[in-house]
Amino acid sequence: MKVAVIGTGYVGLSTGVCLSEVGHEVTCIDIDEKKIEKLNVGISPIYEPGIEDMLNTNISAGRLKFTTSHKDGLKDKEIIIIAVGTPQGDDGSANLKYLEQAAIDISKNLKHNAIVVIKSTVPVGTNDTIKKILRKHRNKGISIKIVSNPEFLRQGTAIMDTMHADRIIIGSENKKAAEKVMKMYKPLNVPILLTSIRSAEMIKYASNAFLASKISFINEISNLCEAVGADISDVALGMGKDNRIGESFLQAGIGYGGSCFPKDVKALLHTAKQYEVDFSLLKETIAINENQKEILVTKALKRFGDLSEKKIAILGLAFKPETDDMREAPSIKIIELLTGLGAEVRAYDPVAMENAKRIIGDGVLYADSVQEAIQDTDALLIVTEWNEFRQLDLSQITKMMKQPIIFDGRNCLEEEKIRDCKHVEYYPIGRPKIIIK
Ligand SMILES: NC(=O)c1ccc[n+]([C@@H]2O[C@H](COP(=O)([O-])OP(=O)(O)OC[C@H]3O[C@@H](n4cnc5c(N)ncnc54)[C@H](O)[C@@H]3O)[C@@H](O)[C@H]2O)c1
Missing domain, CATH: 1.10.1040.10 (N-(1-d-carboxylethyl)-l-norvaline Dehydrogenase; domain 2)
Structure with a gap:
């Protein structure tokens, strides 16, 4: 089938890549020229395990294309999937401006009948609003059917989650449109649940x-x-x-x-x-x-009494392992609290350093390695449970620190390895501390 995907973020790109992998002809459209430039030469703008290999295979096979032009990207497409961001608005509501703009972009450029699938996460009732926008701006005589198809993939396992999802939800008030979307997903062999649009959104x-x-x-x-x-x-x-x-x-x-x-x-x-x-x-x-985001700082304060001029290493900045995404990462609040209390922070993450620098900014020393981050520090805070940190040689790490005091926010270090250290104070979450003098 011929499919367009609007938005090449974590969801749109994973969806586009996986749909091309199972044989569909997919064009992904994004307004971000830099992203499209990279994608056109087979480079993924996001860190997501496995995505780049699949991206290159399908570009080479001619099944996957990228463009910034809605007009070119929508040409001949039977199904148009919207996967643009719906970030949090000032009052906590979902900000729908990207979605509304995407709907305008589609209806103005669509020259044939098509099904628009809303994959972005949207509050109940949004599909109805988008339907009205699509109808208001569409070219004369064009029929646009709408289907709600929320996404459940997890960053870090997005490809696996898409190819082997637990379920696919299709919300529609139109049987033919629902059947066509089901046909698109059939090669994935995943259980499909048909619901009303409002139930799918909910x-x-x-x-x-x-x-x-x-x-x-x-x-x-x-x-x-x-x-x-x-x-x-x-x-x-x-x-x-x-x-x-x-x-x-x-x-x-x-x-x-x-x-x-x-x-x-x-x-x-x-x-x-x-x-x-x-x-x-x-x-x-x-x-x-x-x-809970403050708990490591509270524990450190309790241990030291005062954190001013204490050198503190932070291992892990991304909101979880296997992603470079820093949105709402607990590390942001932890670093803000620590620097506010006068601590000197050194931070390291295996893949999220560039995004972290953009969000957290100056005032933190960004280390190139675990070793650089922890050298001569008074305490180590583990914030994201990357495998690299689980595998650390703790005897060596504790020797490199000024004071071998570890606060493990993800309980990712093995107790046995802690007990092998000559001198350590280890504070996990919800478990007894280990102190070896
Ligand atoms: N990230 C996740 O793990 C995840 C999982 C399930 C559902 N979702 C939902 O999926 C949606 C997308 O999330 P994401 O994390 O992939 O977002 P994202 O911010 O990573 O990507 C959104 C992309 O849409 C593009 N865009 C915006 N307006 C556009 C337009 N008019 N035309 C073309 N492209 C446009 C942006 O340039 C950006 O590249 C959100 O509603 C989110 O809540 C996300």
Whole structure:
């Protein structure tokens, strides 16, 4: 089938690449000229494992093209997928300006009948608004059908998640349009659930809000574990073995971040307010998460009393491993708090350094390696659980530090390796500290 994808971010690019991989003819359109320039020579503008190989294979096979021109990109396309950003607005609602502009771009440039699929995460009712925009600006005699198709991929495993999704949601009020979108996804061999448009829109927000609440819940339990002397790792394992609970999303840490959970939870809360529904569980989910982002700094303050002029290494800046995405990363708040308290911060991340520099700015020393970050520091804070950090030689690391004090915000260091160190203070989350003098 001939498919256009509008927006080549984490979602649009992964979708475009995977649809071309299963044989469709795909053109991805983006307004960002630099992104399209890179993509046209087979370079991915985002860090996503596996994406660049697939990108090059499908460009070479002639199935995947990139352009900044909506007119060229939409030519002959039966299905047009919108995957532009819907960032958080000032009042917590989803900002729909990119989506609305994309709808105008489509309707003005479309010269034939087509189906528009909204993959961006949008509040309930948005598909109706977009339908009106598409109809208002469309060329005479053109029919545009709309389908809601929210995306559930996770950054870091976006290709795997798209090729082997748990489910595909197709929300439509038009049987023929729904069938055509189902046909496009058929080669993926993934279970498909057909719903109304409004239910499809809600499934996405309800799923993210549920997962975010699960994280805030386990973080609260971890705080209680510390207070009562229990171990969150055992507690989470014991809870997760219950099929009704499940093992995923029970890793205590320093809170969720990224481009989805924070904004989607707030957008759902905004929708609840609009409809005068008091969703107090969501308010608490957000509040707990904000507190949890501060927990490493609170622990460091408790240990040192005063952080002014303390040299502190931060390992991990991206909001999670295997991505270069810094949106809503807990590292931002942690660094802001530390520098505000007068600490000297040295930061290192395997792939997110460039994005981090843009967001965090000056006032932090950006190290080129773990070793450069930790040399002569008073404390080490592990903020993102990259495999590189799990594999560190801790005996060597602790020797390089001025004071071998480690705060592990992701419980990613092995207890055995800590116990092998000659001299260390180790503060995990929700587990007893280890002090070897
Ligand atoms: N990132 C995720 O993990 C994820 C997962 C599921 C759902 N989502 C949702 O998917 C949507 C996209 O997220 P993302 O992270 O891929 O966004 P992103 O910010 O990485 O990319 C959006 C892209 O759209 C482009 N764009 C904006 N307006 C355009 C226009 N009129 N025409 C063409 N291109 C345009 C931008 O230049 C940018 O490259 C959001 O609604 C998000 O909530 C994201």
